[in-house]
Amino acid sequence: MLLVPHREPAVEEIALPPVSQVILAVVRQTARPVMVRQIGEALGLGTGVRGKLEPMRGKLSKLASRGWLRKLPDGRFGTRP
Secondary structure (H helix, E strand, O other), rough: OOOOOOOOOOOOOOHHHHHHHHHHHHHHOOOOOOOHHHHHHHHHOOOHHHHHHHHHHHHHHHHHOOOOEEEOOOOOOEEEE
16 A cells, blocks of 8 residues: 555545645645745745755655646646646
8 A cells, every 4th residue: 555645536635644634735725836945834844954855855746746736847846636
């Protein structure tokens, strides 16, 4: 079983780990796609050190690859329609 399941009609957001649910909520609250730094700031992470954001980038990329978010060519992340 995948920790972050693929997005399908039968799979609800509640099936995601709690941190992934929080990330999705932060992305939804914005009116436009966001950078990893903005999500880190919203979650209270230390954004001054790049190494602190890399794990968050990995989580966002995994959510995008599984269909929960979309990743734009410029590196920003947004919600799927």
